Amino acid sequence: MTMTSTLAAQARQTATATPAPVVVDDRGAWRGAIGLAVLTLAGFGFLYALAGVGIGQALFAATANGSLLERGGHTVGSTLVAQPFAGEGYIQPRPSAAGYDPMALAGSNQARTNPDMRKRIDEARAAIAQREGVAPAAVPGDLFTQSGGGIDPHISPEGAAIQIARVARARGLPREAVERLVAGHTEGRQLGLLGAPRVNVLELNLALDAAQGK
Numbered sequence: 001m002t003m004t005s006t007l008a009a010q011a012r013q014t015a016t017a018t019p020a021p022v023v024v025d026d027r028g029a030w031r032g033a034i035g036l037a038v039l040t041l042a043g044f045g046f047l048y049a050l051a052g053v054g055i056g057q058a059l060f061a062a063t064a065n066g067s068l069l070e071r072g073g074h075t076v077g078s079t080l081v082a083q084p085f086a087g088e089g090y091i092q093p094r095p096s097a098a099g100y101d102p103m104a105l106a107g108s109n110q111a112r113t114n115p116d117m118r119k120r121i122d123e124a125r126a127a128i129a130q131r132e133g134v135a136p137a138a139v140p141g142d143l144f145t146q147s148g149g150g151i152d153p154h155i156s157p158e159g160a161a162i163q164i165a166r167v168a169r170a171r172g173l174p175r176e177a178v179e180r181l182v183a184g185h186t187e188g189r190q191l192g193l194l195g196a197p198r199v200n201v202l203e204l205n206l207a208l209d210a211a212q213g214k
Contacts, residue, residue: 069202077202082151085205088170091155091163091182093201094142095124098150107148121145132162154198157186171212181207 056064067079077083082093083100093100097108110117124144129136140158160182168178185204189195 069206071206076206078153079200079203080153082153082201085201089167089208090205091160091167091199091201091208092143094152094155094159095144095146096150097146100151102151105149105151107146107150132166134162138162153200153202154187155201157182157197157199160186160199160201160204167208171208173211177211178208181211 053064062068068075069077069079081100081102082096084096085092098104098106108117108120112118121144125136125139128139128143132139140156140162142156143159143162161179164175164178164182167173168175171178181204182199185207186197186199188197
């Protein structure tokens with residue numbers, strides 16, 4: 001028998017005699033790891049989410065469900081989402097680069113130096129001035145500029161005030177009545193410090209409809 005054959009035979013005997021190593025969880029390390037994984041998944045992946053939903057529905061149901069507004073048993077919109085209004089009798093919202101589509105939130109992403117943006121702004125300001133019967137310089141900036149998200153539900157009190165005469169005329173209401181509705185739907189700064197006074201367009205338009213029994 002050659003030396004090579006002898007070494008091969010010894011290797012086979014060694015391989016046959018030595019059993020494969022077996023992982024033994026003597027101290028419960030694997031059980032602990034698996035248990036922690038299951039506990040984490042159940043606790044933070046299910047119970048935490050379930051608790052959050054439950055607390056939201058119990059304490060802030062309207063907000064948790066999207067701040068929806070209903071009229072006559074039908075959902076007409078959300079106080080958080082702008083929408084377009086057709087007709088001279090409605091307060092108009094800010095323009096939207098997203099077409100008021102909540103699934104396509106976006107601004108125009110055009111710089112101030114972009115000639116297309118400057119042209120769009122000039123044309124929008126002129127159109128609003130003609131619609132409201134005022135000079136272009138008197139049109140508040142939020143009425144002809146788009147918000148970053150495209151669905152900003154608010155306009156400034158000045159933006160609402162400039163539309164009062166048109167809305168009152170179209171609805172056959174006294175100007176003072178429309179002014180009171182605008183004032184009643186003007187929200188102040190949050191906590192008296194944050195943000196700026198603003199008017200929710202949807203809520204105001206619904207109030208205008210209600211004033212005429214619509």
